[in-house]
Amino acid sequence: MSADSKLYADVLSTFFAEAKDMLQQMEDALLSLEDDPDDKETINALFRAIHTIKGSAGLFELNDVVQFTHKVESVLDRLRNGALPFEAKLSDVLLKSADHIFLMLEYLESKSTDEAKLALLGIESKALVEQLAEYLEHDTPIKAKEKNEPTQNLKPKVGTWHISLRFSQDAFRNGLDPISTLHYLLNLGEITTIFAIDDRLPDLELLDPESCFLGFEIRLFTAAPQHDIEAAFEFVQDDCSLRLFPPSGPEVDFVSLINELPEEPRLGDILVECGAVSRRIVEEAMQEHNNSPQLANAPRLTIGEILVAKNTVTPEIIDAALSKQSKMRETRTTDNSSRFVRVPADKLDALINLVGEMVICSASAGLLAQNAQNSSMLEATQQMSRLVEEIRNDALSLRMVYIGETFGRFKRVVRDVASELGKKVELEIIGAETELDKSVVEKIADPLMHLVRNSLDHGIELPDVRSSIGKIPTAKISLSAHHDSGHVVIRVIDDGCGIDGEKLVAKARERGLISLNQQFTEQEKLNLIFLPGFSTAEVVTNLSGRGVGMDVVKKNIEALRGQVVLKSTVGVGTTIEIQLPLTLAIIDGFLVKVGMYTYVIPLQAVVECVDADNSKLLKHNRWSGNFDLRGDVLPFLELQEIFAIANDIPERRSIVVVKNNDSLIGLLVDQLQGEYQTVIKPLGKLFKNLRGVCGSTVLGSGEVALILDVPALVRVATENEHEQHNVAVVDRQVLVHANQ
Amino acid sequence: MGAVRLPDDLTIYQVTEIKAILLKALREYERRNTAIELDFSNVKECDGAGVQLLLALSNSAAKAGATVALHSVPKPLAKLLDDLQLSSRFLVNS
Known part of the structure; x- marks a missing residue:
């Protein structure tokens, strides 16, 4: 039970x-x-x-x-x-x-x-x-x-209805149970006679027990209107052919029933026996059937046509027939939906987790083969790691969903909010087919909602304001998504009034979020909007303006290892760009060594690797400086100093040039170790606030490597020394902890 | 040989296995002329597919000249067979 x-x-x-x-x-x-x-x-x-x-x-x-x-x-x-x-x-x-x-x-x-x-x-x-x-x-x-009560049926007829019911072979498989339908009928009235029609039922040996061959001839004594009787069959109408004969309908109607089911020779007798028709009618029908063989060969009329021909048509029946037909059409058009399987998300997660473990194992097998210098084994492990990589990609693609679904939800939001605020807004969606990991999509929906609402509420002007400043009255918000070097870039663009950096500065001062004499670049002014407890709305509406918006948005996006960048021109509009990783589970990494520790740099961020010529490195302070890359001046960070690794500086070092937002930056490391498929293990609670690293991974050798978060690293390096110290110290603890 | 005991569910989910059981009982009858007796004491559920299967057994048995006896039929199932006016196709003992 x-x-x-x-x-x-x-x-x-x-x-x-x-x-x-x-x-x-x-x-x-x-x-x-x-x-x-x-x-x-x-x-x-x-x-x-x-x-x-x-x-x-x-x-x-x-x-x-x-x-x-x-x-x-x-x-x-x-x-x-x-x-x-x-x-x-x-x-x-x-x-x-x-x-x-x-x-x-x-x-x-x-x-x-x-x-x-x-x-x-x-x-x-x-x-x-x-x-x-x-x-x-x-x-x-x-x-x-x-109310589905046709005029002639307004007074319910008390009487015995005849119901002729044949289920399609797929009825069971479609989850229908004829018994439940009959039970429903029992609620409506009394079934005086019921004949189970088993003419189509094959011998036990030949029977496919999952196909339905049942049919029933039912006499139902009831006061219920036709509509209610039909309701009993509402859920099965796709999987059965149903004929309803009202109590006082002409007996001739049954002729068509008998003619329509020539494969059931006993039907006439059954109908007579249950009192639906007289023997005479049946005999007439049989005669008609025999006399006009061409009728039997003629294309079968649909039930609707027969009823129309017999002039006993009721709107319900036509409706039922039509809706059945349209449903059939629907199943035809949505045929590809049967190609999909619903799978619980946790099963997928378990699979991906396993694949992740397999990636680690295969890497470790590869390492062993390499150390053993066994060439045939090496070949086998290489083959395996190639396959594992394919499995990994396929497994990850299972979790990929179109972002369009999420975007689609905003149509409604934009429509409702715009009409509430008396604004005219058109929503444009670009790149709805962009694929993104399901877990990322789920988590991005809320921040996007905030952004869209903010645009609607603060960004877009009222139609007459827009007209007066020479803009078209209907504003436009576009949501776009596209892939860019292993990331997904989502943009929320509006052509509203833009954000005034000065206003932000004034507001932030007023709220005491910044000190009075702090100076900002234009971009920094805009970034003030991300400060906790910041709200510029003059009127707090129920849409936005409670000041929980932007800092939460930023936090949520950063939790996804993403970034958010705000660009705005006063009077022209605002663009908010969100960059997200494709998946949270596995990345292609690039292994580097600093001292005795191994670090992973996400491969998609790596642009190139160059030898570090100590003479060409120009250091500003302990951990950063710039160097000459084919004539360009690039900043670099010295990982050894940032992570405070006590180590003798080796003679030859390398610089890994990585992409950070739109700029390049070099990371000074001791040794390059090549590409590595990295299963991201999230850092424990203790290290949640750790900056500069976004996770850890286990190498084939069992060693723990930290995954570098390049943008965060840059931020850390440009902030004060005290914080860097924190990073470095915690970093050691991670290693100690993870190695235990 | 005693009655063939049927499993818990006579439903669409089990009909394929139950068909094998019933077919075996039918063959048994044809070979050794033993009666077809089914024990329903375990049966808790029966749906349309189950009823259809019993009906097919009854038809095939009738062709072979046998009757099908159902033993320990639980009340709900007996009522179902009555509702469907199918009880006469079997020897129903509750």
Whole structure:
């Protein structure tokens, strides 16, 4: 039983995940409809999304969700029928509804018992339902239809319905259980007679037990309206053919049923036996069937066509048929979705972790082979390390997701915030297909949100202000992403008012964040915005301006080993550039030795290596200086001094030239040891504040090497000596600790 | 030979294994004319796929001239077979 409840919990959590996906699709569809309100396909997609949520919520008996989604579905149905025009206000209500469904799902998922929250949700539900109702009550005839009670069915008929049901072979595999459908019917009324149709069922030996060959002829005595009976089949309609015969329908209708299922010779008898038709009708049908063989050969009419022909058509049935057809079309168009497999993220993480360990092992095997000078073994290990590298790349690519998904979310934010502030903003997305590690994408979403909101709130001017200064009234925010030397560069660009460096300085002084006589370059002035506790908003809005924005953004990005650079021109706009590593797990490293310690420099940062000619090194102070690289003057850092390694300076040293932002800088090291695949092991809590290194790794020999964080190193070196001292001291502790 | 004991679940997840069990019972009957007797005392779940499988067994057994007896059928399953008006296809002993 506990296995069952676990299964149920698993399925439920899948439902939540999928429903949220659906809501996202719904939101996307709504936003794209705002640009192109007549796009039928999108309207259909919208309808399908909500329909699916309603359907699956029904399976889990999440009645509140079902009731609410039903209202939304009804409105969307009218939209789909063309009875309702798509307009901004409706879009608003629908977007809010999607949000509300999301909140309801969140609440249910959290298994919270917070009464107050529940009550709040209830109130919100009511308010939205009232708003939705406006779209249902424009004209009464359609309203009746909306409630899925066709005029002729307004008075429910008490009587015996005949239901003819054949499941498709894939029904079981699609997770359907005919039994549940029948149980549902039992709730509606009394099943007076039921015949299990097993004509299609092969002999036991030949039976594929996972395919469904079942069918039922059911007599249901009920007062329920047609709509309710059909609801029982709502979730299975893709996987069964269903024929409903109302209590007082003409018997002739059954003729088509008999004709349509020629492979079931007993059907006529069954129908007679259960009282659906008289013997005479069946005989007539058989005769008709025999007399007109061309009818049997004629292309089969769809159920809808037959019903239309028989003049017993009800809007519901046509609707059901249409939605079934559109669903079939949908499965065809989204065929590639079946090529994807949902995998829990932690399984992927475990895999990547293992691959990481394998990289270490293979490096150590390679080292052993090298030391043993066994050439055939060396060859084998080289082969292996090549394969391991491929596995590593493939494993990492599994975690790669498009950043477009994250960008897409901002469409909604920009739309809502802009309209709230009375601004006109167009969002441009560039490079949505840029791939980035999933964990990075997840962590970058929040900082990006802050940046976009800041742009909207502080950057973009009101339309008339823009017109008055000669800008086009509609502002533009662009989100762009692209790959650049092993990094991903994300830019948030707006064409708003820009950031005034002087204002920042004044504000920072006022807040006592800087001293009165400190002097700044333009870039430094802009960087003041990243100081903790800094806010320039004159009016604190609920969007931004609480002063927690930029320093948190910066901290979050740096935690991802990324950087953020702000460029701004007053009156023209602001560009915020974020640089992020592609992945957090493994990097290609370049090994260098300083004294007896090994360090890893991320390979993507390495530009070239040159011999250090001691005579050409010009030292400014203990740890830095500059040197001549083919006529250019480059600064260099002496790692030995920065990390305070007591060591005799060897005769020959090397300089590794690395890229730091847009400039180059040299690192003076004792020895170059070549490339190395580096599995990053994060530093322990104790070393969280350590600067200049961003992690450690275990070498093939078992030795621990620190991974250098070049930009941080540069920052450290340009700051005061006291802090460097800290770095160096802690560095030793790391080594001691890691070697233990 | 006693009744063939069926596992916990007569559901889509297990039908392939159960089909093998049932087929063996059918073959056993054909070879030695022993009755087809199934013990349901362990069965806790049964879905449409399970019912279909029993139905296929019953049909194939009928062709071979045998009846299928179900023993220790749990109440819910007995009710299900009743609801589906399929009880007559088997000898159901609860």
